[in-house]
Amino acid sequence: xxxxxxxxxxxxxxxxxxxxxxxxxxxxxxxxxxxxxxxxxxxxxxxxxxxxxxxxxxxxxxxxxxxxxxxxxxxxxxxxxxxxxxxxxxxxxxxxxxxxxxxxxxxxxxxxxxxxxxxxxxxxxxxxxxxxxxxxxxxxxxxxxxxxxxxxxxxxxxxxxxxxxxxxxxxxxxxxxxxxxxxxxxxxxxxxxxxxxxxxxxxxxxxxxxxxxxxxxxxxxxxxxxxxxxxxxxxxxxxxxxxxxxxxxxxxxxxxxxxxxxxxxxxxxxxxxxxxxxxxxxxxxxxxxxxxxxxxxxxxxxxxxxxxxxxxxxxxxxxxxxxxxxxxxxxxxxxxxxxxxxxxxxxxxxxxxxxx
Numbered sequence: 001x002x003x004x005x006x007x008x009x010x011x012x013x014x015x016x017x018x019x020x021x022x023x024x025x026x027x028x029x030x031x032x033x034x035x036x037x038x039x040x041x042x043x044x045x046x047x048x049x050x051x052x053x054x055x056x057x058x059x060x061x062x063x064x065x066x067x068x069x070x071x072x073x074x075x076x077x078x079x080x081x082x083x084x085x086x087x088x089x090x091x092x093x094x095x096x097x098x099x100x101x102x103x104x105x106x107x108x109x110x111x112x113x114x115x116x117x118x119x120x121x122x123x124x125x126x127x128x129x130x131x132x133x134x135x136x137x138x139x140x141x142x143x144x145x146x147x148x149x150x151x152x153x154x155x156x157x158x159x160x161x162x163x164x165x166x167x168x169x170x171x172x173x174x175x176x177x178x179x180x181x182x183x184x185x186x187x188x189x190x191x192x193x194x195x196x197x198x199x200x201x202x203x204x205x206x207x208x209x210x211x212x213x214x215x216x217x218x219x220x221x222x223x224x225x226x227x228x229x230x231x232x233x234x235x236x237x238x239x240x241x242x243x244x245x246x247x248x249x250x251x252x253x254x255x256x257x258x259x260x261x262x263x264x265x266x267x268x269x270x271x272x273x274x275x276x277x278x279x280x281x282x283x284x285x286x287x288x289x290x291x292x293x294x295x296x297x298x299x300x301x302x303x304x305x306x307x308x309x310x311x312x313x314x315x316x317x318x319x320x321x322x323x324x325x326x327x328x329x330x331x332x333x334x335x336x337x338x339x340x341x342x343x344x345x346x347x348x349x350x351x352x353x354x355x356x
Contacts, residue, residue: 038070040077040135040145047133047148051114053155054125055163057178058116059083063150065111065133068100075138077145081113082132085123092130095121116182125159166193172315173333176340183345185211186336196333203235203258205270206247208335210238212344213274218244226256247273264334265300265326268307271338291324300326311341 044067051062061083071077083096096117106112123129128151135146162169167177177194180186185208188194210216218241224231229239239258242248247270250256262270274280289309294301304326307313312320313334339345 038074040071043067043070045071045133045146045148047150049131049150049152051155052129052131052152053157054119054159056158056169057182058119059122060114060116060182061131062114063112063131065100066109068111069106069109071135072100077135078138080132080134080136082134083117083122083129084132085127085129087123093123095123125154125156127154129154164188164192164194167196167333173337176336177333179345180208180336180339183212185339185345186332194332196331196336198332199261200267200330200332200335201258202248202256202260202262202266202270203239204332204335205262205267206242206258207235207238208339209247209270209274209344210241212339213241213279216241226250226254228255228257242270245274245277262330263326264307264313264324264328264330265304267330267335267338268303268324268326269300271342272303272306275342289320291322291326293323294326298326307338311338313337 046064046066048064049062050064051060053060063081065079068079071079079100081096081098081100082094084092084094087093096115100111100113131150131152133148134144137143137145164177164181167174173196177186177196181188181194186194215237218237220231220237220240224236225240225243229236233239235258239256243250243256248256287309288305290305291308294304304324308320308324313324314321315337
């Protein structure tokens, strides 16, 4: 490199550093100006506990916060959630404490979270609970600028008994079933039964995927596009949503057949199409594994290979079965397993201690 080239490179590097420094100073100035105009002690905040209940999974806590985005945008404050209960001897006794990460789960200025907390560290179903939202300077952990507290009424209906009565609590599918039911992606009947061995229908698949997508709004047609679908059907929105998003186009006879029993291959096709939509969230990476009982060119080979690679449906195998069994009728416990392992139950954390 010539002397002139070296000088030119040095000049460009210095100029770049000057520009970067100016941009950094400008950003810091904007942040400071924004913080200066925001009084965290009076800025409008609403803190609402939407669920506080006990069941076999632990202490379930859900809440919504509005107005938090402006506080997070300053970058100067850290919001904390504290869960505790009151005693006559020591007053408020905290058992759970965590900070809220910026720009996470905020939709339309509503910050939404759900946690499952280990029952053993709480005060039990009959304690007098308080849930607090505190604002603190980011670099001053012990300085509290503002606190909002809610004293929730605890739902103890299922505190001393399983909220699902027909499954083995220690069964291999139990965690997946509990998560899918707590997320209200799969539903129980009026007797709180799950029916884990019951066959899955095409309608069940559409409804579960629709619920896992947080039941998006659907522009319903004035007239049903399928003769066997009625606008009065409670799952009508889910069926139309699945049709509009290409999860299914119905059968060759022009009907949807939501009551038809679904095979594992059908289940694979529905989930494959959903997870490859642009709007779909969650991991799409997987280590390709071809089922031993399928060959390229067979019906739904791509879809079944994808699901077989992504999910260990047969829990009796440590890793997974070498076969996918595409013609086997899918069951509700298998559907719960697929939903769980594809990270489609994001309202429920994987661990009792994990903040989602």
